[in-house]
Amino acid sequence: MKVIKIDKAKWNDGLEALNGSYSLFGPVKQNECYEFKKLDKDEQLDLSGLNTRMSAKGLIYPHTEAMFTYTLDEGEENHHIMQPADKDYSPRAVIGIRPCDADAFLLVQRNFDTPDYKDPYWIQAYEATTFVGLACNNPCRSCFCTSAGSGPFHEAGLDVLVVDAGDYFLAKAITEKGEALLKVTGWDNELDSDTAEKEIAALKNDAEAKISSTILTDNLKEMPITAVYDAPFWEDVAFACINCGTCTYVCPTCWCFDIQDEVHGTSGTRMRNWDSCMFPLFTLHGSGHNPRGEKVQRVRQRFMHKLKYYVDKYGDGIQCVGCGRCVRACPVNIDIRKVCDLMNNYDEATCAAQ
Amino acid sequence: MQNPYLPYPVRIDEIITETEDRNLKTFKFVFLNDGDEEKFSYQAGQFAELSIAGKGEIPIGIASSPTEKGFVMFTVNKVGLVSTFLHNMKMGDIMGIRGPLGNYYPWDALEGKNVVIIGGGFAFTTLRSSIVYMLDPANRSKFGDIHVIYGARSPGMLLYRNELAEWEARDDINVHITVDATDDPDWKYNVGFVPTITEQKAPPADENTYAIICGPPVMIKFTQPVLDKQGYKHDHIIMSLENRMKCGIGMCGHCNVGKEFVCKDGPVFTLAQLSHIPKEY
Numbered sequence: 001m002k003v004i005k006i007d008k009a010k011w012n013d014g015l016e017a018l019n020g021s022y023s024l025f026g027p028v029k030q031n032e033c034y035e036f037k038k039l040d041k042d043e044q045l046d047l048s049g050l051n052t053r054m055s056a057k058g059l060i061y062p063h064t065e066a067m068f069t070y071t072l073d074e075g076e077e078n079h080h081i082m083q084p085a086d087k088d089y090s091p092r093a094v095i096g097i098r099p100c101d102a103d104a105f106l107l108v109q110r111n112f113d114t115p116d117y118k119d120p121y122w123i124q125a126y127e128a129t130t131f132v133g134l135a136c137n138n139p140c141r142s143c144f145c146t147s148a149g150s151g152p153f154h155e156a157g158l159d160v161l162v163v164d165a166g167d168y169f170l171a172k173a174i175t176e177k178g179e180a181l182l183k184v185t186g187w188d189n190e191l192d193s194d195t196a197e198k199e200i201a202a203l204k205n206d207a208e209a210k211i212s213s214t215i216l217t218d219n220l221k222e223m224p225i226t227a228v229y230d231a232p233f234w235e236d237v238a239f240a241c242i243n244c245g246t247c248t249y250v251c252p253t254c255w256c257f258d259i260q261d262e263v264h265g266t267s268g269t270r271m272r273n274w275d276s277c278m279f280p281l282f283t284l285h286g287s288g289h290n291p292r293g294e295k296v297q298r299v300r301q302r303f304m305h306k307l308k309y310y311v312d313k314y315g316d317g318i319q320c321v322g323c324g325r326c327v328r329a330c331p332v333n334i335d336i337r338k339v340c341d342l343m344n345n346y347d348e349a350t351c352a353a354q
Numbered sequence: 355m356q357n358p359y360l361p362y363p364v365r366i367d368e369i370i371t372e373t374e375d376r377n378l379k380t381f382k383f384v385f386l387n388d389g390d391e392e393k394f395s396y397q398a399g400q401f402a403e404l405s406i407a408g409k410g411e412i413p414i415g416i417a418s419s420p421t422e423k424g425f426v427m428f429t430v431n432k433v434g435l436v437s438t439f440l441h442n443m444k445m446g447d448i449m450g451i452r453g454p455l456g457n458y459y460p461w462d463a464l465e466g467k468n469v470v471i472i473g474g475g476f477a478f479t480t481l482r483s484s485i486v487y488m489l490d491p492a493n494r495s496k497f498g499d500i501h502v503i504y505g506a507r508s509p510g511m512l513l514y515r516n517e518l519a520e521w522e523a524r525d526d527i528n529v530h531i532t533v534d535a536t537d538d539p540d541w542k543y544n545v546g547f548v549p550t551i552t553e554q555k556a557p558p559a560d561e562n563t564y565a566i567i568c569g570p571p572v573m574i575k576f577t578q579p580v581l582d583k584q585g586y587k588h589d590h591i592i593m594s595l596e597n598r599m600k601c602g603i604g605m606c607g608h609c610n611v612g613k614e615f616v617c618k619d620g621p622v623f624t625l626a627q628l629s630h631i632p633k634e635y
Contacts, residue, residue: 067359068359068360070407070408072407072408079448080363080406080407080408080447080448080449080450081363081386081407081448081450082360082361082363082405082407082450084357084360111604111605112605114604114605116603116604116618117358117603117604117605118355118356118358119358119605120355120356120357120358123355124355224630225612225613225630225631225632226630226631226632229612229632255605255607256606256607256608257600257601257605257606257607258600258606258608259359259410259411259600259601259606260410261407261408261409261410263408268407268408270359270407272606275600275606275607275608277607282598282608283597283598283608283609283634284598285596285597285598286431286433286434286437287433289571291597291611291633291634291635292634297634301610301634304612304632305607305610308613309610309612309613310613312613313613
């Protein structure tokens, strides 16, 4: 695919050119952290941060989102009947998303876009979006993307990959959607693609070499679910957990949600909100019975889902891209890399013999 | 794109108080829009989300049979916010139904087989659907012997009492009704817990006999050893699970047991399948 060289002085001009055709989203610095937000006109994104505190998932799958509206006023037509909520699925572009976060959408897509059911909210938002990713020349210390099926220059899930080559950017179109966006920017210094690819490959090798943190996942698929579920290490893993749910909140691949009705006067909205398997209410039955009433059951659920159930269900790796957010954000230092090691190294026969 | 979260609008057409504690009511719904009843084409064993504007949704097994036309029926226990509100609604009120959801009892595999239905308490709803379905003149010849063992705490806690009496009088179905205890001198059926009655009345196991079992955890816990003793193989014991649910279509993540979702991959599983699944239900 074609590669365009962008003089850094012309970067903002290109983004401004997008303004009429796309709503722009990108990282900005808020207090001490970088977060994604919709850019107001004349507002500039800030690519100097390593990665945003929250993942980019909220851009496609908002923290809270209206599904339907209705009226409870019996004098009105169609009272008590759900009406589609107003939605805006006009084209949008996310600039500066890191490759791991874009890749995460592909893992989540398997949940929302299935042969049996289509989630119209997730799918329409995703289809409306063009992802312009920024390759990571200097990954964080807690990143383990290369062994989690992703990488600092990983292209899957991106429409354009932008590489910071020092004095200039290299923008590689990956999909037709990406090529269409690049046309609108007006950046037109197309390079010979072989030379450009070589330059990108060299930077990629440097970046991958900087990632020192890795996980092993090769045994996960073969072990029986019930064996690793009954492994003796879960009490230790869960011991310090305070069930705050931060790990699921910052995770780009956690997709669980709750559905709630909210009423003001006689007008109501059916909403969906992110939910978390870390909370006891998540599984509480009406009878009072709770299949995951204990903390250890909930901690196990989170890791089993990401590292075993997902692996078995889709047969294409773990439900994690190695962004490291849960490792950095956990208040009690629970580390998915260590848990993954425990699971991957677990040998039922050896443990039973001890 | 079709929105799987959008309920069909329905009107409450009839409300029947089923039990003496008044905690179980049966609701019959009719669809407001032409064509929705056909779209809501279901099989016995499936469930639906009952949707009340302003309150939320609850997953409830479908108690009517696919052979009954013109309405759909659900029996609801009063436990939480939505079910309590529903119990106070009246005929003519407008609400919604989303579904049908989940899998169903394996009707193709059951064809030509003997079926033993074992139920307890208010978990008799999709079993009622199944019995009505099998007894339909168009279907009865597809099945061998049909046994039903159904128990409740007391005579007044049995669901669908009129129908039970009708089935009891028929000769193409063997109905064994039981109660844990009663001081009613006119009670003419069994007294005893479901596992005990199962031991006495269930036909011996063979390759052509399947058990469908649905009830409170304590009933299942003590009935399973009885079926084991009688030689029922675990792939011949069919169960229906419950878990907290929201979406009903396998997306929201609430009801998983291992890699399966009770709402989409279930609620019907064989005991053989459940032996490979964490017991988080």
